[in-house]
Amino acid sequence: xxxxxxxxxxxxxxxxxxxxxxxxxxxxxxxxxxxxxxxxxxxxxxxxxxxxxxxxxxxxxxxxxxxxxxxxxxxxxxxxxxxxxxxxxxxxxxxxxxxxxxxxxxxxxxxxxxxxxxxxxxxxxxxxxxxxxxxxxxxxxxxxxxxxxxxxxxxxxxxxxxxxxxxxxxxxxxxxxxxxxxxxxxxxxxxxxxxxxxxxxxxxxxxxxxxxxxxxxxxxxxxxxxxxxxxxxxxxxxxxxxxxxx
Numbered sequence: 334x335x336x337x338x339x340x341x342x343x344x345x346x347x348x349x350x351x352x353x354x355x356x357x358x359x360x361x362x363x364x365x366x367x368x369x370x371x372x373x374x375x376x377x378x379x380x381x382x383x384x385x386x387x388x389x390x391x392x393x394x395x396x397x398x399x400x401x402x403x404x405x406x407x408x409x410x411x412x413x414x415x416x417x418x419x420x421x422x423x424x425x426x427x428x429x430x431x432x433x434x435x436x437x438x439x440x441x442x443x444x445x446x447x448x449x450x451x452x453x454x455x456x457x458x459x460x461x462x463x464x465x466x467x468x469x470x471x472x473x474x475x476x477x478x479x480x481x482x483x484x485x486x487x488x489x490x491x492x493x494x495x496x497x498x499x500x501x502x503x504x505x506x507x508x509x510x511x512x513x514x515x516x517x518x519x520x521x522x523x524x525x526x527x528x529x530x531x532x533x534x535x536x537x538x539x540x541x542x543x544x545x546x547x548x549x550x551x552x553x554x555x556x557x558x559x560x561x562x563x564x565x566x567x568x569x570x571x572x573x574x575x576x577x578x579x
Contacts, residue, residue, distance in 0.1 A: 337524060337574050340510060341562065342535035344370065346380050348562040353385040355567055360385070361426055361454075361481075363392040366537055366560035370394060372413050375420050388423040390454055393444075400430040400437075400458040407440055414447050424452025426481070434461050436471045445476055454479045457513055460486055469499060473506050481533055483513030490519055496527040504529075517569040524577045532574060536566030 484492025512533030
C-alpha cells in the first residue's frame, strides 16, 4: 500500500515545531484552533518556514463561522492570500459558499487565479454543501488541486461509503484529504475502508498560560487557555496511520 500522507493542523509556531519533530509530511497553518482556525500572520508563516522543510499551507479565513463573506471580507482574504504566497506559502486553504451553501464559483475562480501555480486547497466548507459529489465536480472544473472533507456533516464513520465512492471516481482528478473527527480509534478504519491516501488532524489539547491567570478575574482556568496540538495525541494517531495496510 502506498504511504499515507499526514497533515498536521497547526495554530502556532509551537505546533509547527512539534509536528516537525514528529515527522509529519505537511502543515495546514492557521491561528485560533479553538475557533476552528483563522488566517495566520505573515510573521507566523515566515518563522514556520525557517523551522521546517515541510510544505506549509496557510488557511485564509476572515472570521469565525460561515463561508459567505461580505465583499470587503472577500477582498481582504484575497489580499491575505497574495501576501502569504509572497512570503513563502506553498499553497492556500480556503472555502467560499453562497447563502444557500452552494459553491461560490466566481469567488473560487478569483482565489484560484491569485494562488497561481501554488497548491489550491478547498477546505471543509465542502461538507456544508447539499450535494457533495456535484460540488466536488465543480471544484475539479475550477482547477482546485485538493479538498479537505469528512464526507458531510454526519460523523465521519457514517460517511465512509460516500468517501470511498468519491475517492474511487474522482481521486484521479483531485486529491482528497480526509479530516474532521479523526481520532486514534477510527483513523485506521477510515483510511482502510475509503482508500484515501491523505489524512488531516490536529489532536488538540488546552494549553494554560499562567501569566494571565494571576490577574484573578476568573477561577476557570479555561478562560486563560487556548487550543494547541498535543504531542501525545498526535503520536497516537500517527501510530495508527502507520498500521494501515498491515
